[in-house]
Amino acid sequence: MIRTLIAGFALLPLLAAQSSYPAVQSLMERSKSAMNRAARVPLAEDPGGHTPNFVRALSLTPKAQKPMADLFETMIYQGSVEPELKLAIGLRIAQIYNSPYLAVHTERRLRSTERGREVLALLGTTPVPSSSKTAESLAIGYGEALTKAVLGVTNDQFAAVKARYNDSQVVELTTTTCMFNYLVRFVEALALPTEPWALQAEDASKRGYHAPEARISLISDAQMTAVENAQKQLRENNTLGVGFANSMRAMFLNPAGATAWRNYGNATREYASVDRPLKLHISFAVSMVNGCRYCTVHQVIGLRRAGVNPNKLLAMKKDDSQLSPRELVAVEYARKLTRAPNSTTDADYQKLKEVFGEQGALEVVMQTANFAYMNRFTDGLRLPSEDEGVKIYQEIYGEGSYDNYRVKR
Numbered sequence: 001m002i003r004t005l006i007a008g009f010a011l012l013p014l015l016a017a018q019s020s021y022p023a024v025q026s027l028m029e030r031s032k033s034a035m036n037r038a039a040r041v042p043l044a045e046d047p048g049g050h051t052p053n054f055v056r057a058l059s060l061t062p063k064a065q066k067p068m069a070d071l072f073e074t075m076i077y078q079g080s081v082e083p084e085l086k087l088a089i090g091l092r093i094a095q096i097y098n099s100p101y102l103a104v105h106t107e108r109r110l111r112s113t114e115r116g117r118e119v120l121a122l123l124g125t126t127p128v129p130s131s132s133k134t135a136e137s138l139a140i141g142y143g144e145a146l147t148k149a150v151l152g153v154t155n156d157q158f159a160a161v162k163a164r165y166n167d168s169q170v171v172e173l174t175t176t177t178c179m180f181n182y183l184v185r186f187v188e189a190l191a192l193p194t195e196p197w198a199l200q201a202e203d204a205s206k207r208g209y210h211a212p213e214a215r216i217s218l219i220s221d222a223q224m225t226a227v228e229n230a231q232k233q234l235r236e237n238n239t240l241g242v243g244f245a246n247s248m249r250a251m252f253l254n255p256a257g258a259t260a261w262r263n264y265g266n267a268t269r270e271y272a273s274v275d276r277p278l279k280l281h282i283s284f285a286v287s288m289v290n291g292c293r294y295c296t297v298h299q300v301i302g303l304r305r306a307g308v309n310p311n312k313l314l315a316m317k318k319d320d321s322q323l324s325p326r327e328l329v330a331v332e333y334a335r336k337l338t339r340a341p342n343s344t345t346d347a348d349y350q351k352l353k354e355v356f357g358e359q360g361a362l363e364v365v366m367q368t369a370n371f372a373y374m375n376r377f378t379d380g381l382r383l384p385s386e387d388e389g390v391k392i393y394q395e396i397y398g399e400g401s402y403d404n405y406r407v408k409r
Helices: 002-010 024-033 062-077 083-096 100-110 114-121 135-148 155-164 167-189 221-236 246-251 255-268 276-290 293-305 310-316 325-339 346-378 387-397 401-408
Strands: none
Touching: 024 083, 024 100, 062 083, 062 167, 062 255, 083 100, 083 114, 083 135, 083 167, 100 114, 100 167, 135 155, 135 167, 155 167, 167 246, 167 255, 167 325, 167 346, 246 255, 246 346, 255 346, 276 293, 276 325, 276 346, 293 310, 293 346, 293 387, 310 387, 325 346, 387 401
16 A cells, blocks of 8 residues: 555645645745744754754753654654655645745655655646545545644545555544644744755665554554553543543554653643643634634633633633633634644734743643644544533533534534
């Protein structure tokens, strides 16, 4: 299946230069001009000269730097889906959001392997009719649809992908898409400059990859260990009270990616310049913008457990009248970053810093990006809400409100 990658790209209109999205070459040219732009956050020192700016941008939360680097490497190079396919999804997302920074980092890694260079050589090929679908073109189309809208993957499209990839691989494709949606918002919100070394192909000679032959998902030692560790953490810190959430049950089908994502999340949570209720307001707003049923329910649970008045929760479904001026600054920024990652300005970020301080502004960005990830994962895979979550949601919004919300979505 994976060995047909090149043919898949030849058949795929969504990466062709003739598409309605920026050509890869134009993004590369723009990335060169962005090398000297000023980042909106302080960048950590880089003694070795090859640390990506998306890692250096976490200087205010230094314990999160290594988990961020590990997350990026794990999502691309571990698992059973070929790295070039995952990088192609990332490049596609860079085109969708017109992000030179993300484009240069995915293109750089594609240039580092023979397979990747062949893929890049095909980017300007005139596509054949989209009815010709390989496993690879289906996967990239899946990433594109999920990026454009949390509920953008149709049942037929998902069934076609599911017919070519097993459960673990579908989760891997999903988390790859989610990770790049996180990253594009992170780098664009912070106006990160392109690193000069990123314009050169990396040396990928030491990277290893093995695609399994099985066409079904097998319970691996890594999955069992990852779930055991997650259950231990859950016993120590169960903030929502829903037990082992369905999002976690699905995520651990890709244990390396799930562990990397949790490690990064745990590291970022050690910093709390912005309090938990405000972060929940941000993620509630993002989930509402994206129409994410699963995450909206979870944020309602979190806000209820944090002591937010039910009347405020009722009002928040309609408008911003019950938000404080401080909450409104964060929520409005989060919505703007959610809808169009490259639309935020220096003035937008300066306003965040004036209200929340430098570290607090970074935390607002990270919380927003978190739910660009989680919304696409949970509702992209149509995960059912846990019974306890549905109960609390209906206690606030009325009997049958969850069913009505689900039908509308």
